[in-house]
Amino acid sequence: MDRVFNFAPGPSMLPLPVLEQVQRELLCYGNTGMSVMEMSHRSKMYLEIFNRTVADLKDVMGIPEGYKVMFLQGGATAMFAAVAMNLMDGGKADYVDSGNFAHNALVEAKKYGEVNVAGSSREDGYSYIPEYTLSPDAKYVHITTNNTIYGTRWDHIPQTNGVPLVADMSSNILSEVYDVSRFGVIYAGAQKNVAPAGVVILIVREDLLGHELPITPKVMSFQKMADADSMLNTPNCFGIYVAGLTFQWIKAQGGVAALEKVNIEKAKLLYDFLDESRLFRGTARAKDRSRMNVTFVTGDADKDALFVKEAAAQGLVNLKGHRIVGGMRASIYNAMPIEGVRRLVAFMKDFEVKNA
Numbered sequence: 200m201d202r203v204f205n206f207a208p209g210p211s212m213l214p215l216p217v218l219e220q221v222q223r224e225l226l227c228y229g230n231t232g233m234s235v236m237e238m239s240h241r242s243k244m245y246l247e248i249f250n251r252t253v254a255d256l257k258d259v260m261g262i263p264e265g266y267k268v269m270f271l272q273g274g275a276t277a278m279f280a281a282v283a284m285n286l287m288d289g290g291k292a293d294y295v296d297s298g299n300f301a302h303n304a305l306v307e308a309k310k311y312g313e314v315n316v317a318g319s320s321r322e323d324g325y326s327y328i329p330e331y332t333l334s335p336d337a338k339y340v341h342i343t344t345n346n347t348i349y350g351t352r353w354d355h356i357p358q359t360n361g362v363p364l365v366a367d368m369s370s371n372i373l374s375e376v377y378d379v380s381r382f383g384v385i386y387a388g389a390q391k392n393v394a395p396a397g398v399v400i401l402i403v404r405e406d407l408l409g410h411e412l413p414i415t416p417k418v419m420s421f422q423k424m425a426d427a428d429s430m431l432n433t434p435n436c437f438g439i440y441v442a443g444l445t446f447q448w449i450k451a452q453g454g455v456a457a458l459e460k461v462n463i464e465k466a467k468l469l470y471d472f473l474d475e476s477r478l479f480r481g482t483a484r485a486k487d488r489s490r491m492n493v494t495f496v497t498g499d500a501d502k503d504a505l506f507v508k509e510a511a512a513q514g515l516v517n518l519k520g521h522r523i524v525g526g527m528r529a530s531i532y533n534a535m536p537i538e539g540v541r542r543l544v545a546f547m548k549d550f551e552v553k554n555a
């Protein structure tokens with residue numbers, strides 16, 4: 200069976216060289232005589248892997264001094280609660296409600312403090328990034344840099360006038376260059392652009408550690424996890440190792456800036472076609488279009504279903520939109536080669552000729 204072009208939103212494609220290296224090292228890592236899966240997280244060999252992974256992430260993202268990098272568990276969803284428990288500190292927080300995950304984050308945060316919805320596009324099916332008004336006295340501002348389900352992306356970083364900015368970057372971390380110093384906290388589930396599911400990357404500016412509510416479980420305490428170097432308990436050792444291989448792959452591609460160029464080109468191929476198509480149309484507002492998740496419809500649910508089915512038969516799989524929005528979604532993360540996008544556009548043209 201040949202490998203397919205997998206347009207799944209997450210878990211999603213990993214770079215082939217990463218998978219091949221995992222395969223080569225699966226039974227015996229280096230001269231240890233064992234798999235990374237079988238290693239103690241306290242062993243010298245594993246700590247080398249872990250420390251190199253942290254260093255490589257700092258390198259590829261350009262994370263400045265004064266930030267702690269952690270690899271935790273529970274996914275981005277655990278961070279929805281953790282962010283509020285660690286930063287709310289008896290005050291209130293601004294949330295921009297730009298999508299389903301953004302909404303889930305603010306619903307979770309309400310359990311731990313006062314949430315101000317600073318802007319929302321919920322009533323319009325989250326088809327754009329909303330306007331927003333920030334409170335000067337918020338403990339933090341929360342945004343979702345890329346909205347995975349609706350296919351929208353923030354095209355700017357909000358000016359928060361000193362209020363810490365918290366970003367869920369689950370679906371676009373490492374796909375474009377960000378100035379990390381603009382953020383107080385960045386978190387991202389690994390399964391979209393980095394590694395298998397089960398690892399969440401957490402980057403916290405050090406002055407934001409140590410403000411957690413007393414009820415915070417210790418595995419969710421930013422301070423305690425930072426002090427224990429992510430190893431207050433057993434981390435997802437294998438997932439972190441794969442993340443490390445992806446960071447090395449990113450370096451070999453020329454870094455995030457080089458990938459960003461390719462990602463812009465990949466997304467442009469699809470959007471240019473959608474803008475001309477007589478059958479398909481994009482669903483996100485043009486200005487806010489995601490480079491990672493391209494959402495589109497024909498306007499006819501039967502044709503959508505036929506498209507998804509016929510594409511799969513051509514090795515272009517997992518193009519069905521999220522169950523809450525329907526239509527189609529092509530997730531084209533870092534690991535999706537431009538060839539996969541070209542094949543998809545060619546197939547769409549073909550389908551259009553037959554079905555428009």
Ligand SMILES: *Cc1c(COP(=O)(O)O)cnc(C)c1O
Binds near residue numbers: 209347389
């Ligand atoms: C996938 C996703 C999540 C949920 O991540 P889990 O790891 O499943 O908890 C949250 N936010 C965004 C933006 C996502 O794309």
